Amino acid sequence: MRANCWTGKRSVEVRDVPDPTILNRRDAIVEISSTAICGSDLHLYNGFIPTMRDGDVLGHEFMGEVVEVGRGVENLSVGDRVVVPFPIACGVCGACERGMTALCENSNPNAGIAEKLMGHSPAALFGYSHMLGGYPGGQAEYARVPFADFGALKVDDLPDDKVLFLSDIFPTGYMGADMAEVGPGDVVAVWGAGPVGQFAIASCFLRGAERVIAIDRFDYRLRLAEQTGAETLDYEQVSVPEALTEMTGGRGPDKCIDAVGMEAHHAAGALHAYDRAKQATGLETDRPHVLREAVMSCANGGIVSVIGVYGGFTDKFPMGSFMNRYLTMRAGQCHVHRYMPRLLEHVGNGDIDPSFVVTHRMSLDDAPTGYRTFLEKVDGCEKVVLTP
């Protein structure tokens, strides 16, 4: 089959690879109908996530039709249309039983490697490094889906565009709002108006937030956020903490969501260069501009919710501000399984049409162009969907 493979820093290539086969009882093979490039794929593309190997099949946002099931799968049949959550989760371990499927204790065969970097291992993810499992991803014609009886969500006749993003970015954005306990009366600031940021904004409104302020530097992304009802700040034009303070009667936003992560940019060239240099020389793996700004901006007693991906270590975390002002931070890869059913309901009810983020559609064979376009943010690129 054809599959988009990581071949090195800033390099992906669509190659012919073997078709997937059943390896475990609860596997299913899915023929992929739609797959997308995620912002977190760009961290792999830029070489910031360790333990990638030449030839790794990328992609963790995908859906399609079941073409084969293992003997342990009883609730799926050949021909079912399914959306696949990006974390691989068994459904029976302690973490899964408590709904924390992004922390599944059984899915990562390379847990020992992840432990060395992080202390304990989270769940494996599709197409996201060997440290996180060494599973091929879904930017391909077919994928093996482990624990398909627990993970894959049947979507009946809803079109791909409306349900594809249940695999990652919609639940991830929603969990950003959920971890921040966003509710009526809240003023929320969202850093990053990429696809995950857009879904975080939409989710805040779904949960009754009073105001949402989107922060980015790309005009087209801020305009998209405005269409969802957000106010906007261009961090290259204004000082974000000052602007947020002014906009909130001096309090600061009640809730702050970091939808950017480890490759943040800073408007002040010198500050950006400082962290960029440390990252390049291995003195820190992550550039925490957004994290610092979110902590400093957040209202006293507020919540900082981190859904942007971090890989290793950061520097100069404003712990004093965090501690003395009774802030709370929550962070995590999304427990997609937990959120999928309720979000599918929102889609079915017409509360939201997730396809609003799609700007580019390409064939799987054009994946390398898709990565470049998305990375360089040219041509108004918000979200790339690939069709095998």
Next chain:
Amino acid sequence: MTAGRSGDGAPGRNLTSDLATGLAVFSLALGTAELAVPAAVARLAGVREQGPAVRAVTAFLGAREVAHGAGILSGRGTAAWVWSRVAGDALDIAALGAVARTKGAAPTRVALALAALAGVTVADVVTARALSGHRGGECRATAAVTVNRPRSEVYRHWRDLEHLPEFMAHLRSVRTDASGRSHWEATGPAGTTLCWDAEVVADREGEVISWRSVEGADVENTGSVRFRDAPGDRGTEVGVDLRYRAPGGHAGAAVAKLLGEHPDQQLRDDLRRFKQVVELGEVVRSEGSPVGQSTRRRLAQRPAQPIT
């Protein structure tokens, strides 16, 4: 998942390695001083004569100290490097003895220096002996995992020893006979086959199983596994403690490590597989790691690509 310290020494290894590090730092400090200001160091040790020969000998001794310190800190062959310090101590004592017999020596300072040297020599010998493993290269590995199943079920799965090769990567087979003895066959370093017979020495249902190898084992070993309820209704905590004499003693253990055999890491991987077998009924495989948990094989990972 946690794992205890494993290594080729007795349980007192922690203190011993701290001591070795201390000695290394001492070597580096003294050596640097001897190299940088040989005359001053010699004077402190009671040498009144300040000719080029004294400076040269002191600087030579300094270079030796630095080499010992760096060698110990390199972490490779620590025991051998500490033994080399003992040899160095003998050299220092001989040199000071020679100084004491010269006319230009300050007797009090020489005596103090000799006393200090004697103290250091004792520390060196104690550390070197501990590091060399007077217990004949006994290895220890401990690890723990929480299995989301009732204690009785987890215990039963382990108690049937013939299940063990399902999740213990090194075991090829375990057969139990009517007498309660079991015959074990395992893969050793570099693909060798190791066999032993073992007997269960303690077995309290749902609590503990311990075993030890009997006379004539290729690898003398003892082990125990303990089971207790995890708090908060989270299943069963399983803790394993293995001790064994590596084939070939201390040298054999070192060779095994070079070949990528890390006992603690292996045991952790084994327990992760045990958890999978009990919770899921099979070992979880990815295309990058088709054999399942195996941190030691991380360099031999396939690309994350379907398997032909």
